[in-house]
Amino acid sequence: MQRYFVDGTQFSADSVRITGDDAHHLIRVMRAEPGDLIICSDGANREVEAELVLLEKQEVTARIVRELPMENEPHIQVWIAQSLPKGDKMETVIQKCTELGAARFIPFVSERTVVQYEAKKEAKRLERWQKIAKEAAEQAHRNRVPDISAPLTWKQLLAEAAQADSGLICYEKPQGQGIRAAVQAAIDSAGCGGQAGADSKQKPDGTNRTAILVVIGPEGGFSEREVAEAESAGCRAISLGRRILRTETAAMAALSCILYEAGEMGG
Template identity: 60%
Template sequence: MQRYFIPAEQFFEDYVLIAGDDAHHLARVMRAEEGDRVIVSDGLAREALVEIREIAKDRVRAEIVERLPMDREPNVEVWIAQSLPKGDKMETVIQKATEIGAARFVPFVSERTVVQLDAKKEGKRVERWQKIAKEAAEQAHRNRVPAVDSPCDWKALLALAQEMDAAWICYEKESGSQLKPALRKLLSGESGEGARKKIMLIVGPEGGFSETEVAKAEAAGCLPVSLGKRILRTETAAMVGLTCILYETGEMGGD
């Protein structure tokens, strides 16, 4: 069944309004008719099965049939901090990690990042990334759409990392710390029972992190971790790390 995220102000007591691109998609692409049912969510606290009552040029009015539970989000909040990769790889990271269950994306520029930021294009780029996250969240039947931040520098990222319950930097030269024991240690902490932990997974560019960057990250409280013996592409590392975290927390059949 089709799912759409709509602004909270379009979600009323007995009905909802679907407007803009979503209304166009319903009417023109899906060729919806009165009586068809879809699922809508405000991405915050309300989700419902609705039945279409009116299809206009720029909006669709639908009656609420049943309120639905908001129970599809992971029990840990994982932020993906991704050094800007070349080409359209960032779009791939956002799309696939949203499907898997990422809560937020923090693009950043590090020492070996090849991509050059263009301030004039940044707004449109972030807007496109956010649209990709929305579409992926709808496809995966998420309750919420992950936020996509504007790109930041290394210093700003480390400041943000200090606000998390844990921040792990994927470092291919790290042989001592593994992701699994780091996660289990975090979840077994004094405040772990019943608390929704916030974890940041930091992934470097195609050329990896410099030793200086890793040292600064450790000084800021980040823990370098390995994702195994094989060297992963930058767009693969985030998806592998995120999947491992959600598996270990029971979101994908783990214990």
């Protein structure tokens, strides 16, 4: 069944309107007809199964058949802080990590970032990233679309880390702690086994689910100074094993390990 994220204002008590690219996709790509069933979510508090009743050129109207439980999100939030990589690697990170269950993406510029960051292109690039996240969330049957921040400086990222309950920085040098022990320590410190603890901080999405920030470096890795600064800001340096991973691979590997240890990858 096709799934679409629509703005909450497009819901009424008994119907939902689908407009824009989603309406075009239903009409032109899916060749939908009245009577077809779809799932619509506002990405926050409501998800429904709905029956198409009216397909117009720019808008589709569907009758709400039943309310659905929103239970596909991990009980633990993982925030991916990714130093801007070359080419379209950031798009790959957003797409695949959204499918896996990342709750938030925080792009940033670090000492060895190769990409020349241009503020003028920020809005257009952010819009594309958000579209990729939305489509990946729909494909993976997520209940929420991950938040994507505008790119931050290194100092801004360290300040942002204070919003998370725990922080991890991936570092290839030997002093990095194994990710399994670090994740278990983060979960244990929250005292909730991945569930929202009483002392868990209020998050940007309005929830208080335990959040773990994982910081991924650029193609050239982090400098020792950056790792020291991250540790001073409360992050643990972790290792992803003896092999050196590409920056986009590291993000997916770290996320998978964290969700597995939190019991979110098949129990």
